[in-house]
Amino acid sequence: MELSKSIFFFFSALGAFNGLLLSSYFFFFAKRRTVSHYFLGALLLALSLRVGKSVLFYFDHDLPKIYLQIGLSACFFIGPTLYFFLKSGLNSIKSLPCDWGIHLLVLFSLIALGGIILPYQQYPWVWNRVYVPIIYTEWAIYLVASGILMKDVLKKVFFQRAEAIPYDLWMASIYLINVLIFAAFLWAFWGGLPYISAAITFSFALYVSIFILLNRKKNDDLFPSTSRINSKKLSDEEAILWQNKLEQLMKEKQVFRNPNLKLQDLAQELRLSPHQLSQFLNESLGKNFTQFINEYRIVEACKLLKTDTLLSIEGIGDEVGFNSKSTFFSTFKKIKGLTPAKYRQHIVKI
Structure with missing residues (x-):
């Protein structure tokens, strides 16, 4: 075997093996074994079997057909396990x-009966021409469904970074990695990439994820807490109590002036989880974190526009917590209906 092929084989095969080890960990050894943990283990198992089949076949085309059937059957469960992992x-x-x-x-019954009635050993053309397109189509459908499920999280990760918490980034990463692996497999299936490329993609993504996990001080925030209150709506008394605490914090500490303030920072000040605070803002106040903080910033900006004639308009934006002139101007106009300059002119005339 050539040196380059040997390196590819080692890297890809080790990725599949490590995927199996991680799968076993989530199934049997994780301290907190939740439904989400089990589905993550199942997802890693399905991916590892599929990748392992690709690696073995790439370097040994005389591989017994039963291994090919197992690998393709496992592929049938990548989409569903990803979807249920995210949903749980x-x-x-x-x-x-x-x-x-x-x-x-x-x-399971569908893929098992299909394999029993028409095994790969006797009907390879059925698997390659019929089953494989069906498997990839099913995988794509679940990816789309998972994307719909993740739309709010992806929106926060890419467009509302202040609201994104480590758990959001973790879930988004797993989803996007699966999209990347699917694209690599599909492209290889169409002949656009070497067959081994999808296995290398999986191994690379797995090693990067392991490296990030090992270098984090804690990983509990990457999995859902059993104390989350999504299923329980706050009572009116609780909502009033939390609103009073928020208002007191804003008046006394004026944390909104911090341009790098994040949802988890404010939640820590209130001794709440980020999930609890986000739920409270959305359900009780009808606002997301960014809207809530920006409203306080604009109120403070209006006070400074009235009383501080020495500060420039851009300086006032910086003073109240906006980290860019354009964001300050657009937010001010959205809330007050006019620009900061026109607001100051109007105040002077009065």
Whole structure:
């Protein structure tokens, strides 16, 4: 075997092996074994089997067909396990819903019966021309469904970074890595990439994820807490109590002046979880974190525009916590209906 091929084989095979080890960890050894943990383990298992099949076949085209059938059958579960992992994590599912179990059982029955009736050994053309396109189509459908499920999280990660918490980044990363792996497999299937490229993509993504996890001080914030309150709406008394605490914090510490203030920073000040604070802002105040903070900044900016004639308009924006002139101007106009300059002119005339 050539040196380059040997390196590819080692790197890809080790990635599949490590994926199996991580899968076992989430199934049997994780301290907090939640539904989300189990589905992450199942996802890693499905990916590892699929990647392992690709690696073995790439370097040995005489591989027994049963291994090819196992690898392709595992591929049938990558999309579903990703979808249920994301759904269980985002909704803090504590036990496997009955309809989820039926859903997975139906999928297992379909691929198992298909393999028993038309095994790869005797019907390779059926698998390559019929089953494989169906498997990739099913995978794509679940990826789209997962994307719809993740739309709010992805929006926060890419467009509302101040509201994104480590858990959001973790979930978004897992989803996007799966999109990348699917694209690599699909491109290789169409002949646009070497067959081994998808396995290398998986290995690379796995090693990067492991490196990040090992270098974090804590990893508990990457998984849903059992204390999340998504399923329980706040009472009116609780909502009033939290609103009073927020208003007091804003008046006394004026934390909104910090241009780098994040959702988790404010939650820590209130001794709440970021999830609890985000839920309170959305359900009780009808605002997201950015809207809530910017409203306080604009109120303070209006006070300075009235009383501080020495500060420039840009300086006032910096003073109240905006880290860019354009953001200050656009936010001010959106809330007050006119620009800061026109607002100051109007105040002077009065």
